[in-house]
Amino acid sequence: MTEHSPLIIDVAGTALTAADRARLAHPLVGGVILFARNWQDRAQLLQLTASIKAVRADLLICVDHEGGRVQRFKTDGFTHIPPMRAFGELWLDDGQGRAYREGSGALRAMDAATAAGYVLGAELRACGVDFSFTPVLDLDYGVSGVIGDRAFARDPRVVTLLARALMQGLLQAGMAHCGKHFPGHGFVQADSHTEIPVDRRSFSAILHDDAAPYGWLSSSLQSVMPAHVIYPQVDSRPAGFSARWLQDILRGQLRFDGAIFSDDLSMEGARRIDGRTVSYTDAAVAALQAGCDLVLLCNQSLGEGHEVDALIGGLAQAQSQGRWQPSARSEERRLALLPETLPLAWDELMVHGAYMRALDLLP
Template identity: 75%
Template structure:
């Protein structure tokens, strides 16, 4: 039987409980995602990540840390990173002279994006975090409240080049990346956290615009997270539960070879498949069978965390019954997201020339 640890779960507090340790020891758990409730200060975060490593060295420690309003750690020295729209606005500014103090225009914007990626990745890695779910590749149509200023720009070319620059900075810090939300969440107004958004455009229109960054960045992206959005002219299921979107289009047409994460299975957009309300286990099985390598279940460890235990037990049973088969290729893609180089500690990072230079470019 192939080994495959597809579950990314969370924990309730700022330290690992006995129950947390047992869950993280499950062979089906491949990592965890941290939230603001798991943060007190850098010393606590570093100790927590170190403790997680003691449970299992191969666990992938993740966080949503994009900049702007989606940044989990904002105090005790963490740099307040700008929303990605600020980089898009810099791109649109009049090109500054090479000796000017003002930073504006496309070339300055790409340099600033690389600096933001480096600072973002380096600060997280100094505390023991492996991966941030960034960059956002959704386009800014001005309609989506949940995306809003998280997007770089409306133009897919601008969004792609700024995202590639940000990813270059992440790479310099030793961190992988995650493009989201494939094939695009920016066009629909509805928020998939609370609703099931529907985008009625044709596949041709989506591929020409929203999904274009995924083709252009197919050799740079190390992971992708699909949207909990239904595109009825392509498939009746949300993209994260659709083999058409994930295998035929993302991997087949667009040439992506990295890891695919489901978005949070507790979001409303993931709770209904083919019109029926489904359990977390059924949602996880559907996502994995559609082509996801990893599935996230967020914010369900609070309280006694029964949903987390139900998912671990349910996926174990589903595997035994043959409803889902472990994938060695998926496991290799998960492990490829783990950093391969040691990270400097915080005090060392603060005086590194590359870090100080990058800070001059962070907006």
């Protein structure tokens, strides 16, 4: 019996099909990632998440729900969370005139970030979602269109403290978190969804700036997602397929022991490894061999979903051939991301004191 369920896949619509249920029941599948196409309203989302859990209670239901332009559910009562840059800007606002007080902006920003994490997590959990891929730990160098206002700030110290505050809010809502995109995506202009970004800076520069939040948060981060970026001064492979980055640096040097997710294997940055285009199965095996605990394949269930089926079958074959072996430790890390408390129901949440106060603190 498989002791490790590393695949996070998607489903096509607002309700499960028979094909979805068959895929989710496969022992190699450990979770689902939802998108805006899976959303109609809160009642439908709650029914969808309940139907996923009915297939297997241990499936991790995930979503990219950061705030700003990366927020999958925005209607039927969901709060519009500001982009993370708004908290970085609040950090710098110490007031004017008699209201000026040095450092007050930083403290207000941290309180607001905690409130945002709580609102984000509590609303998702009220609809049956377990986990959101947030916070973004990338630095805002002002050059990356794909990161942009998703980043808190340019200063890694500010990013670290605001991310820690957001993580605290998520934990108050009973939701785990994921720092991304290790060691940093903010310095490169190219979008790894459509290109293969290359960051040619030295290892010391990357470690001192971009990767610094991962070291400072290593005792509190619950999961990390590496970037589909190549850092040729360190390794010729993108970070998510690099044992040097994931095992030697992230786990060894920075002493991180939580779960590591690959970024979406369907992105262009994941399809070319060592100069050649590879299959989703080969990409998944490479990510797992490099040190990922979990791998994502997004937006491939549309239509007949042949690519999802091919990945499930291909990984099973790779296991039987000895190209990949399940990891009990990786499975422990996956299960640790599941909520341990019952969520507040939506109507109860709407009148909950901590929730109402959190709404008032959002910028």
